[in-house]
Amino acid sequence: MADNRQDALGSHRDKPLDEAVIREFSSKVRGQLIRPKDDAYDEARAVFYGGIDRHPALIVRAADATDVSRVVALARESGLDLAVRSGGHSPAHHSTTDGGIILDLSEMKGLEIDLERRTAWAQTGLTAGEYTAAAGAHGLATGFGDTGSVGIGGITLGGGVGYLVRKHGLTIDDLLAADVVSADGELLRADAETHPDLFWAIRGGGGNFGVATRFQYRLHEVDTIVGGMLILPATPEVVASFVAEAEAAPEELSAIANVMTAPPMPFLPAEMQGQLIIMAMLVYAGEVEAGERAIALFRGLAEPIADMVKPMPYPEIYPPEEEDYHPIGSGRTMFLEAVDGAVGQTIVDYLQNSSAQMAVAQIRVLGGAMARVPAEATAFAHRGSRIMVNVAALFEHSDEAAVYEPWVTDFAAALHQGGEVGAYVGFLGEEGEARVRDAYPGSTWKRLAEIKDRYDPTNLFRLNQNIPPATHARMIEN
């Protein structure tokens, strides 16, 4: 019985990839194969987060959807773990594996923009920054997150909360269709009419249902925005007032407040280093004068320490990133109802008492267009949540996690306001099934497990925030 259960999970039959299998496989794919003996191996196995040292048996940089289908078949037939990678930013390190296969989509960067219909088909090897730059050349945009190097694959499948969230909703609210390679290797179209169950599930359900090879998005006119970084001193009162202003602001404005100790930055006065600051990112996607008026209210909360908010083309909100930045950290994601002075005080206290290299509480004010979509319309169901908070500690060596994990856990518990904690799947670490369930409240979890049963009954796609197929879950319960 136990063996059957293992098989139902599709797990760990581990047949190593021998030379004959690799030879046969490489004759069928157009993309690049990278193996442990290759010079490119160490670079190719690295992910965004540092301190992760996994050794896959094979990395395949797929060239097209047919390659993707072949890699899925190889994983199925070998029984090896399959890590699917778009931009490599998984906080749970799911896009790498020890001994398994990495399906790396980063070479698949095709983008077709239909200016007349205001839609775009984008292959999932694109990053948010690459897509935004290309669409921005036409004064158009689809909203992603706060970081340009995040892959459109992972962020879209998780939901996508970013600088246009209050104006245009989540990334998935602009998702019109997707091409998905399912566990049996078939290329499926998922949209409102074709495989609508799959289309519902991939809008928040992560990589559980197949490999998305391309997405079709709606584009909005987003040309010049008023946006950028505003740095304020972080006192409990300023934190609370910042959140109040962001909630009261017009929907054109989306705000992210990173409350943190000031890192060494060239534009910060030396005496500010180590002091608590709010490093805010603001975007007003609307008329410039109205934007300036909305931003003035934030500038008035305290004497700004640095002010880089200005009218700019939207793509400039994603500045160039350091390629060799690979942070190591622990974090917790949650939703809160309110951030008042008392919550501000808790945040300030925890951050001041942290010995981490960097400690941060990131506050994202939600609402607007995101909240108008009914909770049951997509697998991302936290539509009524008002504020997302992510607390994190960054440190130098992965073995320091034992020191900072308890701090992160305590900090998150101190912020908890009763009821369900909730979780945004994109920011979950390796936190266990109960936390994955937090991402899918109400009937969402059950509905996802049933769809998983239909599209991936053996749980081939298990290196993710996993939703076990309903049949398997029932076997375990009985």
Ligand SMILES: Cc1cc2nc3c(=O)[nH]c(=O)nc-3n(C[C@H](O)[C@H](O)[C@H](O)COP(=O)(O)OP(=O)(O)OC[C@H]3O[C@@H](n4cnc5c(N)ncnc54)[C@H](O)[C@@H]3O)c2cc1C
């Ligand atoms: C620095 C940083 C900033 C972030 N900022 C934001 C933000 O502002 N807003 C937000 O919403 N999220 C944000 N996130 C979270 C981010 O959206 C998720 O971690 C997302 O999964 C990363 O996508 P990726 O493609 O880069 O990662 P990957 O590690 O490549 O993928 C993550 C997982 O997604 C699945 N996956 C990826 N691509 C595919 C595909 N094509 N088909 C099937 N499955 C796939 C796989 O299960 C994979 O393990 C941020 C993360 C980081 C590290």
